Amino acid sequence: MQITIQELAHAIDAEAAGDLALTISGAAEPADASPSEIALAMSPKYADALGRGQARAAILWPGAEWQELGLDAVIFAPRPRMAMAGLTALMDRGQGVEPGIHPSAVVDPTAVIDEGCAIGPLAVIGARARIGAGAVIGPHVTIGMDAELGEGAVLREMVSIGARVRVGKRFVAQPGARIGADGFSFVTPEVSGVENVRKTMGDQADARAQSWLRIHSIGAVEIGDDVEVGANSTIDNGTIRNTVIGDGCKLDNLVHIGHNVRAGRDCLFCGLCGVSGSVEIGNNVVLGGQVGVVDNIFIGDGVIAAGGTKILSNVPKGRVVMGYPAVKMENHTEIYKAQRRLPRLARDIEALKKAVFKSGSSD
Amino acid sequence: MQITIQELAHAIDAEAAGDLALTISGAAEPADASPSEIALAMSPKYADALGRGQARAAILWPGAEWQELGLDAVIFAPRPRMAMAGLTALMDRGQGVEPGIHPSAVVDPTAVIDEGCAIGPLAVIGARARIGAGAVIGPHVTIGMDAELGEGAVLREMVSIGARVRVGKRFVAQPGARIGADGFSFVTPEVSGVENVRKTMGDQADARAQSWLRIHSIGAVEIGDDVEVGANSTIDNGTIRNTVIGDGCKLDNLVHIGHNVRAGRDCLFCGLCGVSGSVEIGNNVVLGGQVGVVDNIFIGDGVIAAGGTKILSNVPKGRVVMGYPAVKMENHTEIYKAQRRLPRLARDIEALKKAVFKSGSSD
């Protein structure tokens, strides 16, 4: 691509100065930038790196003395990551799926493909599936029968959309994302050891060895608008009703969302986090990497769980939690500090016992 | 589908009452049910929700006063989840893979496909592979050379079955399941830092930087009857002999089973749990979500590990464990309670030291 500083500033809604007609063909980190690339140096800490690169233009922090940095042109970014969103959307070269339906794709004659779609090689579109306008479907994608995909979807290679799944507008799915697998739901003819342990917290009572019978998922998955699902992540079908993911939710890679989960809008689920079946999640919830959530609980609006947290009970609205099991962040910090002092506390207690009882430990 | 209450009750082996000739066409949660759907309200807590829906028939808890709930017909479920198993099996509409071999599938001429199979678009069946009667193979599945799949298998889209893998009857694999990847096994020419740490627990001694040499997996995977593997889960080949998964085991999504693992029958492995190489697992073991198991240990029959548990040493038969590292559930609860009191205990010790030694902490 070729774009002037003026055009770029306008596209990302930012202010520019210097030689606005200067043309750039790409973006780079400050020390790596060639003369035809704009350097991204949105904080003063990158000033030095700028000097090591060859950029003639840069996106800088507000108030930067750009002329002293040897630049010919500059764009100012008051909120750097917002500038990044605009810039990278502009410069994304995509994966090269060609418009139209590739001759090797297997499209059921009853499927409805709206205008402007690009369907890649060896994609499979099932009976009565509906693909919204402008969708880009990568190679080796499977869209199940009766599934619906809203307009503007971008599906990378090898994404699965199961039968009867409904997805809103502007859906993005990274390679290998699985929407609509069957839920993990089994039952034993008689009460099982797991059921006993949930009651007794530590005793399997007289549960005997049994085999598991499958509960099929006759529900599907329902996904709102503007949702993104990461590479190899999985969202399971509901048992009777649909599993629901609200508008604006974003899932990272290798995330697992169990059957019957209902998530509100604008949640973030980071890499390798897992939400068990039938969890109710509010709006604007953030689950960090490798967070786990047990089944059948609720997580209120705005909850944030730090990476690695295991949530074993309901979390009220607005709470910030951490730990295994999850506690309020401030409690976790306090517990953790005390833990690190534990070996010393143990020695203090020994000394106290000696002084008070005139005798030490009997271990 | 159209089914009468009488037929449904008979199919799921339950008792019915009221208008047994009433026909339903589906099932729903109580508040969502239309007049043609049977409401699933198997506990008194759903009684209210029934009133908000339009169901004329319901599956209810034993002894429910169904006429007072305004229903025309009822089925009683003494063990609700067993009723769910029967009902959902009956109502599962499947993924729509057509009987026969889709013309776009690539089937090696030496492969043996038994009668009644459905092989979906763009599936690949390797040389000398054997597919048992009635198997349903979804789109984009790969079955490796010399692999064997028992009768009645259901493989969703993009499942991998590696060369020489042997799978029993009624196997179910969710999208993207990977059976028969190579194990993760490497060696350094000289003793490595990891080997040192295992001996010294804290000192890498004089290990020097080295590269890793690959140990290939010349074993495969051997899976019993009635096994289910979740979406994007992985089971690795054994190094010399086969990795073994016993009859009736069920794996959730994103589960990892390492090389040489031997699991007994009827185990449950929940989402994102990981079992390292050469672990021996008994029968009826349950590993909760995100449980981890280190390599080369054994886990006895009937062990249950709560979600998030990291198992670092052998676990005897029947034990219920939790925590990182895993301890008996009851110990974990006691430790955990004491942890939450830790900050206060630390303050108590300070007060005691002041009283006894007439001086506080020297930190």
Add this chain to the structure above:
Amino acid sequence: MQITIQELAHAIDAEAAGDLALTISGAAEPADASPSEIALAMSPKYADALGRGQARAAILWPGAEWQELGLDAVIFAPRPRMAMAGLTALMDRGQGVEPGIHPSAVVDPTAVIDEGCAIGPLAVIGARARIGAGAVIGPHVTIGMDAELGEGAVLREMVSIGARVRVGKRFVAQPGARIGADGFSFVTPEVSGVENVRKTMGDQADARAQSWLRIHSIGAVEIGDDVEVGANSTIDNGTIRNTVIGDGCKLDNLVHIGHNVRAGRDCLFCGLCGVSGSVEIGNNVVLGGQVGVVDNIFIGDGVIAAGGTKILSNVPKGRVVMGYPAVKMENHTEIYKAQRRLPRLARDIEALKKAVFKSGSSD
């Protein structure tokens, strides 16, 4: 295969004794070995098992009294796992991808396929992609446009290589590995709850509900020589520059490497471990199973993290860490021991308080 003891010993660079002309056709564990298989019994603990099998030849520990074990021929393995590397490489029968380009593969006419490649059924090779000599590309693989794959690559079925990804020589990718998904990077128009929490560690301040804007990844992934990536693992594109994986790194199954990560050479990443965005990793680092690493930190050369560790801050060179949050292994052990004694310590403190203050707890 048919190979003599002499040929095998020579191939794995080991010493042999006995009937060097004896021919074997495979390898097995000692108790399972048939007369035509060589038994692998590289430690005295396997001596008994040898007796239960029928092997006439074995690979034994140095100094073993092989004649007393009833064997006709023997190979000595001073470092058993090194012998395994050689032996298994020799005996690996592979997955059966035929030389040449399968007629069902979809290869863009501008792609460059070097000599001696095997491209499996239904693989897709994008525009201007370059495939190095001798590569083996399994069924259903997608290679994106402008991607480069070095010589000698082995890609199992359903691997994704995104557009513009560059991979070195002798790359091995297990089924479903995803190289070059977009990074997980989003921004809110105003400061978000997550940003507030990172500053205040426990207070979301006045963050209001907002939606997430996507930051596209305009970088790709750059992988060195001799790298292996496990089944269903994911390595994301960089935001501006490339994500980098150094020579000799090995990733197990279901591993997640975030955008902008830079890993040095010869690192091991075990199953289900996750590295967040922009982490800098040195050489010879080992992350155990289910390890998590928060974003934007560094991990020095030779660091080893035990399974389940959550790394929340920088780790200096050579350190061995464990726990959540990660601490030095020796501290973890000490803290852990004290934790198990916690319930008793709490009782000791009560007793001390009674004795010193003449009163117990007021809880």
